[in-house]
Amino acid sequence: xxxxxxxxxxxxxxxxxxxxxxxxxxxxxxxxxxxxxxxxxxxxxxxxxxxxxxxxxxxxxxxxxxxxxxxxxxxxxxxxxxxxxxxxxxxxxxxxxxxxxxxxxxxxxxxxxxxxxxxxxxxxxxxxxxxxxxxxxxxxxxxxxxxxxxxxxxxxxxxxxxxxxxxxxxxxxxxxxxxxxxxxxxxxxxxxxxxxxxxxxxxxxxxxxxxxxxxxxxxxxxxxxxxxxxxxxxxxxxxxxxxxxxxxxxxxxxxxxxxxxxxxxxxxxxxxxxxxxxxxxxxxxxxxxxxxxxxxxxxxxxxxxxxxxxxxxxxxxxxxxxxxxxxxxxxxxxxxxxxxxxxxxxxxxxxxxxxxxxxxxxxxxxxxxxxxxxxxxxxxxxxxxxxxxxxxxxxxxxxxxxxxxxxxxxxxxxxxxxxx
Numbered sequence: 001x002x003x004x005x006x007x008x009x010x011x012x013x014x015x016x017x018x019x020x021x022x023x024x025x026x027x028x029x030x031x032x033x034x035x036x037x038x039x040x041x042x043x044x045x046x047x048x049x050x051x052x053x054x055x056x057x058x059x060x061x062x063x064x065x066x067x068x069x070x071x072x073x074x075x076x077x078x079x080x081x082x083x084x085x086x087x088x089x090x091x092x093x094x095x096x097x098x099x100x101x102x103x104x105x106x107x108x109x110x111x112x113x114x115x116x117x118x119x120x121x122x123x124x125x126x127x128x129x130x131x132x133x134x135x136x137x138x139x140x141x142x143x144x145x146x147x148x149x150x151x152x153x154x155x156x157x158x159x160x161x162x163x164x165x166x167x168x169x170x171x172x173x174x175x176x177x178x179x180x181x182x183x184x185x186x187x188x189x190x191x192x193x194x195x196x197x198x199x200x201x202x203x204x205x206x207x208x209x210x211x212x213x214x215x216x217x218x219x220x221x222x223x224x225x226x227x228x229x230x231x232x233x234x235x236x237x238x239x240x241x242x243x244x245x246x247x248x249x250x251x252x253x254x255x256x257x258x259x260x261x262x263x264x265x266x267x268x269x270x271x272x273x274x275x276x277x278x279x280x281x282x283x284x285x286x287x288x289x290x291x292x293x294x295x296x297x298x299x300x301x302x303x304x305x306x307x308x309x310x311x312x313x314x315x316x317x318x319x320x321x322x323x324x325x326x327x328x329x330x331x332x333x334x335x336x337x338x339x340x341x342x343x344x345x346x347x348x349x350x351x352x353x354x355x356x357x358x359x360x361x362x363x364x365x366x367x368x369x370x371x372x373x374x375x376x377x378x379x380x381x382x383x384x385x386x387x388x389x390x391x392x393x394x395x396x397x398x399x400x401x402x403x404x405x406x407x408x409x410x411x412x413x414x415x416x417x418x419x420x
Contacts, residue, residue: 001310004040008305011036015298019337022381029294029345036301049300053293058165059158063288064281065255066156066233070114071280072259072273073230076266079112079121081227087125088222095194095203097133098143101126102190105147111230113151115376115384119144123391138399139202141385141392145400146193146407148384149340149373152182155237155251158288159343159372163365166351171251172241178366181419185374185411192407200403225265232258291341299348308349315350315357322357322364326350327416330368334375338382343372359420367419371412378408 015032019025030050037046073079086104093100104126109118122144130140151157155171164174197203233254240248249257263273302308315322326346333342346368354364376382380397389397 002306004036004305005307005310007039008036008302008307011301012307016333016336019339019342020381022338025337025339025341026290026294029291029298033294033297033299033301037297037304040301040304040306042304045300045304046297049296050293053289053296056165056289056292059161059289059292060285061250061252062156062161062171063158064284065252066113066158067284067288068277068280069156069233069255069258069262070112070117071283072262072277073112074117074121075273075276076226076229076262076268078226078229078262078266079108079117080125081222082111082230083108083122083125085222085224085227087129090129094133094205095198097130098135098139098197098203099190099194101130101140101143102146102193103186105144106150106186106190107147108230109148109150110154111234113154113157115148115151115382116387118148118151119384119388119391123388127392134203134205135197136202136204137392137394138403139197139200141388141394142193142197142202142400142403144392145377145385145388146189146404147186149182149189149370149377150186152370152373153179155234156255158292159340159347159369160366161251162292162344162347163351163362163369166347166365167360167362169362170241172237174362174366177362178370178419181415182370184414184418185370188411188414189377189404189407192410193403196403196406202403223265229258229262229265232261292344295341295344295348298345302349308353311350312353312356315353322359323416323420326359326364326367326420327371327412330372331375331412334372334377335379338376338379338385340369340372340376342375343368346372363419367415370415370419374408374412374415378404 011032015028018028034046037043090097090100105118105122108122109115112118112121126144127140130143135143153175155175160171160174164171167174236247236249236254236257237251259277263270315325330343330346334340347365351361351365351368354361378401379385380401385397385400389400
């Protein structure tokens with residue numbers, strides 16, 4: 001191996017350390033990528049990757065429109081109506097409320113693909129239900145966190161749009177590649193969290209005082225039309241692709257239709273609504289596409305240094321190495337960084353070469369994305385874990401890791417064995 005490869009290995013280790021320390025993700029990836037291209041005497045490769053990623057039209061349309069729609073749904077609180085509609089029949093379930101809460105969060109996350117946003121929507125309704133049933137604070141938080149990777153089935157998730165663009169598929173086709181595996185992982189999470197909560201003594205009926213449960217959601221009465229609003233784009237995309245070709249459309253178009261429906265139902269100030277929608281689009285570019293752009297520069301640095309070529313040769317040597325490298329790599333990065341976005345860098349650098357070691361691009365790309373999401377689920381430093389701990393009053397995110405680690409490890413082993 002050349003000296004630039006060894007230098008790249010050191011830089012990658014330092015990059016991982018910086019991400020663990022919670023330094024700004026985009027800054028870390030950009031700095032590391034540009035440093036590797038400069039050491040390789042090819043700085044233009046990093047600059048060109050930055051410019052190319054900025055103008056990726058397919059990703060910009062899908063991600064920015066999805067974030068704009070998410071912002072107006074949160075502004076109108078229609079996400080809370082959806083949560084209350086789904087949770088209303090659950091108050092008498094007792095212990096079964098734990099897997100039910102995980103399942104509902106999983107489903108809601110398809111309509112609200114932001115894990116933290118989904119938790120913020122689900123928490124005010126589900127947390128009092130779980131606590132009133134006698135579930136401890138850590139158990140309550142774990143039950144909700146266990147469903148926050150349902151976004152893998154969302155057409156608005158940036159990872160699905162990213163892999164779809166790379167594989168020359170539409171988003172619904174890309175979701176179809178991993179849907180069955182993602183559903184099985186959801187079942188593993190639902191059952192596993194319930195078992196862990198039982199083993200750790202989280203379910204004790206009658207153990208919670210009524211005074212503790214005084215705070216309720218500010219939405220007391222569900223409006224069906226409002227509750228349906230977050231689902232409109234998903235319903236259009238699924239129906240158009242599977243059953244009614246006449247309404248088949250792209251993600252951006254479906255998000256606009258969803259926003260128009262939301263505006264029509266809410267009858268709110270159109271000017272405020274418009275400002276919020278475009279604020280969400282801007283946030284989508286800065287927060288989500290910003291990471292994709294930075295990951296592209298980082299991948300360019302890895303390519304320029306020669307490290308990617310070495311890694312590809314290793315993967316070519318064995319299908320088993322490819323199987324575990326493509327799953328455990330993003331999974332471990334998700335655990336140590338608290339974010340599934342590590343899969344962007346993997347998919348940018350490695351996934352285009354999948355055919356050279358006997359795998360299909362959409363399979364490896366979606367496997368990496370799912371693995372990163374599963375790793376994030378058991379990370380004590382993930383943003384969504386911290387948000388849920390705050391909502392549920394759990395003292396330490398590590399308590400959530402205790403309840404989710406074993407189910408997520410089982411899930412990633414299943415992914416590695418089944419998807420390749």
